[in-house]
Amino acid sequence: MSIEVKELSKLYGTQKALNNISFSVNKGEIVGFLGPNGAGKSTLMKILTTYLAASEGDAKVSGYDVKINKQDVQRNVGYLPEHNPLYLDMYVKEYLSFNAGVYNISKSKIQEVIELTGLTPESHKKISSLSKGYRQRVGLANALLHDPSVLILDEPTTGLDPNQLVDIRRLIKSIGQDKTVFLSTHIMQEVEAICDRVIIINKGSIVADKKLNELRDDKEQTVIVEFDYRVEDTFLMKLPNAKSVKNTVDFVYEITFSTSEDMRSHVFDFAHDNELKILQLNQKNASLESLFRDLTTE
Numbered sequence: 532m533s534i535e536v537k538e539l540s541k542l543y544g545t546q547k548a549l550n551n552i553s554f555s556v557n558k559g560e561i562v563g564f565l566g567p568n569g570a571g572k573s574t575l576m577k578i579l580t581t582y583l584a585a586s587e588g589d590a591k592v593s594g595y596d597v598k599i600n601k602q603d604v605q606r607n608v609g610y611l612p613e614h615n616p617l618y619l620d621m622y623v624k625e626y627l628s629f630n631a632g633v634y635n636i637s638k639s640k641i642q643e644v645i646e647l648t649g650l651t652p653e654s655h656k657k658i659s660s661l662s663k664g665y666r667q668r669v670g671l672a673n674a675l676l677h678d679p680s681v682l683i684l685d686e687p688t689t690g691l692d693p694n695q696l697v698d699i700r701r702l703i704k705s706i707g708q709d710k711t712v713f714l715s716t717h718i719m720q721e722v723e724a725i726c727d728r729v730i731i732i733n734k735g736s737i738v739a740d741k742k743l744n745e746l747r748d749d750k751e752q753t754v755i756v757e758f759d760y761r762v763e764d765t766f767l768m769k770l771p772n773a774k775s776v777k778n779t780v781d782f783v784y785e786i787t788f789s790t791s792e793d794m795r796s797h798v799f800d801f802a803h804d805n806e807l808k809i810l811q812l813n814q815k816n817a818s819l820e821s822l823f824r825d826l827t828t829e
């Protein structure tokens with residue numbers, strides 16, 4: 532097991548940032564850790580990387596207790612915090628060389644992580660001259676220097692432009708082939724593009740823990756249909772497995788069905804039997820975004 536968290540709590544005075552949470556992450560998983568601002572994401576990551584001590588409960592990384600075996604945990608974790616701390620006046624190779632000395636590892640590792648993170652064309656430059664995307668690559672390279680088994684990334688794509696996003700996503704996905712990746716983000720597309728599994732936290736408590744394929748195979752769907760005439764909601768509710776009907780605009784309806792069966796054929800038959808023309812007919816499954824919204828809003 533790469534990460535084990537059992538009944539973990541963190542208090543700041545009387546405020547509970549984390550409230551008795553438990554979960555585990557297997558070796559080789561890429562797990563997205565989602566939650567609104569202030570939900571406790573960064574607090575948990577700081578506990579897992581030994582920057583903070585928990586108030587109650589236990590946590591282990593690569594089998595090492597974060598309270599008892601701090602140095603062992605640090606040797607097994609690569610951490611990229613939300614605000615990537617870099618020495619801007621240093622050159623890329625100089626910065627990585629400095630950190631290699633801190634870890635007491637071979638300087639030959641520097642070129643390896645430079646190539647792995649796509650920094651080769653920028654490696655001779657000062658960090659201050661790099662774009663945000665390349666600065667994130669420097670942070671990732673630094674996190675990988677000591678060849679950790681677990682990579683913990685706190686908001687790794689914040690502030691990146693669309694091209695940089697694609698590059699960093701691809702890089703994280705590639706790294707996840709060999710290492711366990713636990714990443715915090717509030718961007719739903721990030722999780723769907725990178726992760727195998729999602730854990731959602733709200734007000735310090737875990738409210739969902741699902742595999743991404745479970746979300747995609749959710750036994751609920753919404754069919755969006757546009758007819759050429761208005762139809763009473765009560766008639767549409769007679770469709771098999773119809774759960775709700777919403778007239779969104781003009782003659783466009785969103786019909787939610789409580790089944791994984793593709794219901795578009797039933798809607799088509801309904802239109803045919805009632806001499807209606809269908810101007811559009813689309814299906815959407817329950818999305819990660821809708822799940823997140825349902826679980827984190829009052």
